[in-house]
Amino acid sequence: MGRTLAEKVWDDHVVRRAEGEPDLLYIDLHLLHEVTSPQAFDGLRLNGRQVRRTDLTIATEDHNTPTLDIDKPIADPVSRTQLETLRKNCAEFGVRLHPLGDVEQGVVHVVGPQLGLTQPGTTVVCGDSHTSTHGAFGALAFGIGTSQVEHVLATQTLPLARPKTMAITVGGELPADVTAKDLILAIIAKIGTGGGQGYVIEYRGPAIEKLSMEARMTVCNMSIEAGARAGMIAPDRTTFDYLQGRDHAPSGADWDAAVEYWQTLRTDDDAVFDHEVYIDGAALAPFVTWGTNPAQGAPLSASVPDPASFDDPSERQAAEKALEYMGLHAGQPLREVTVDTVFVGSCTNGRIEDLRAAASIVEGRQVADGVRMLVVPGSVRVALQAVAEGLDKVFTASGAEWRHAGCSMCLGMNPDQLAPGERSASTSNRNFEGRQGKGGRTHLVSPQVAAATAVLGHLASPADLTDSDARTAVEA
Ligand SMILES: CC(C)[C@H](C(=O)O)[C@@H](O)C(=O)O
């Protein structure tokens, strides 16, 4: 019987298999950041162990880093300790680190791919749930816990139970105003936050094949929000073109050999998935969340749902609780929800294409009065590219704030936070209670919707902008 993409990559990495035990997998790339690595290094020290493959291990600082005044000492003592600890650990164990201020610094899931470290057919792990991002390259990429981080540091292997496989086929063509973010939000709304539990999801079909690498990363990034172990997309010409010439991509004869292998990384025609889902891409529209988990979303043109409309009692209860926290009421048109803050960034939507998309919408327009818009590139490289294209100027001319690279307002581990009761339209991936700051209210959106929302002050798509929005900006 044929095998799925996930099964092929899995089988290629099994170091040891025994009846009734998890498979022991070889790990090709181990990414580290300041939040989940300290105890792992402590564990090594305690047991007198070394990092087995420093050449396959790389660290960056992202969660606790400020996005302003990065040359000043870190004010918050917790963040400062986190960063100092990572620096000390990397120096002691010989791990390559890209600290704040370094040109390769940035959100771990932006840095790996842009360096060409994330490659098709590899196993990638990181003590971070959004490691699923790397699956966009046809890699098997898992978020792991701190004790597993220690295991990988010490052995470069990891015992893992073989996951089930799910295919999500996206047919048709996405309408022009529908982005990868809308697609993944719609998928999660359909299958639920537990819909992917125990599975590696393979996204496939014509609408997926057409996506750029950036867009594929956006989709795979949020696999974890559907509860999946990982998300994957079969590598193709788009993948190879993105990788060719990057720092760590193979070159010369190695490149040709790599591409030849990568081309075999496709699900066989006769392979059987444990579960299959079909989505009609052509029927999708811009999508936003109204609740406090990523599955609580709806098309922007819809209204806040009535909790009573949910058949499932736990979903009904969750909706009631979410509306209370979000300060929304059933029947309220989503377009009428006003925001205080707009955040463009994160490992979901902080890449160059995302910034280009947002810039093209605010260009010649002004961020609405009373709204603050933060634009935070996912990495320093993304920032440099954006500056080279003049995007930073476009943002600042529109009244947005152009910040230094990092996780920023994706989660409240650094100074970029919502105040209690404040509401944001955010291109990040989680809208949990307090995620962007205690009492903060988050609507997950695409960069395009974020930018249009910043201009109009309420949830909106670029189609809602008129020429007069642009004229106001010129007069102002
Ligand atoms: C801090 C880290 C462990 C966490 C994760 O695992 O995803 C963070 O990146 C997040 O997005 O919530």
Ligand code: SF4
């Ligand atoms: S940008 Fe957000 S989701 Fe991504 S790693 Fe940072 S905190 Fe996690």
